[in-house]
Amino acid sequence: MSRRSTPLLLVNTGHGKGKSSSSFGVLNRAWHQGWRCGVYQFVKSGKWKIGERVAAETLSASEVGGTIDWFSVGDGWTWTSRDLEESADLAREGWEEVKRRIADETYDFLLLDEFTYPMTFGWVDTAEVIEVLRTRPGHQHVFITGRDAPAELVELADLVSEVTKVKHPFDAGIKAQPGIEW
């Protein structure tokens, strides 16, 4: 890792589509640099992001670039989950794991996908997240995605993009389909 580069905190937020996809595109770049990449997926349900996961595993196994470890923190909870307490516990466990990895500098590039939700739901303490990220040792890029990024996170971040919906196929009655939505 070049000493001249700056460790960045990147945030993709907003209610439009493409926040996670965009972060996975940047993950490809990080992999290409030969970096050790860690993906923590804080929302998981069914086929969601399986394409990205298989792509990441294939890239990691190729030995062309760096490595990508992928962890699904969630238990498949969705907006209609009836077991929110368990979801909260799993999110908290995920964050504890991420904290350990940051302290150990396990990864050069950490992608915390959909991590705004545990913060906005109050499952993890936003102030603690901010402090851990602000004081992270060494040279660790961190990319966080999800709607409604907390103001403190936006304040700390180096790059913040907001994705807004202009038009969505669901509006026209077109269903989600493989290859596009997952």
Added chain:
Amino acid sequence: MSRRSTPLLLVNTGHGKGKSSSSFGVLNRAWHQGWRCGVYQFVKSGKWKIGERVAAETLSASEVGGTIDWFSVGDGWTWTSRDLEESADLAREGWEEVKRRIADETYDFLLLDEFTYPMTFGWVDTAEVIEVLRTRPGHQHVFITGRDAPAELVELADLVSEVTKVKHPFDAGIKAQPGIEW
């Protein structure tokens, strides 16, 4: 390809970062479906998107998913290019090639990266692009990225996301760096 799915026209526009990255994330999904994917990169300069390109080539070679062909249409022109006429010719040639591929149904998923610029610069005829996309045969998903998507394109598209800049490291004097910007 499932008969039940709908061929989509996807557009990522706006002045924020993540438009192309997001489309490359969706490319990973398309690849995972086993689709024949074609990437036409209408802006190319130096190290730009080399990470994504190597990732795409690695995925394509893995034989885990589908194939990804990657073409760089541009000649490295940038906003300061002094040879705009040549750039215009190259963009037009790229579009002619894409038209042939659409007519032949060479790809299941076509990514036309930064393709709004040749339209907004008047190098290719937007009305013709719209007509070719509207009447494209078979089942071809098309994803177009770039700032200032023409209104006719937004009108035709099934999904349009706009990426806006909230904050960018350049504003704080942080330079572009490998693994993040390319």
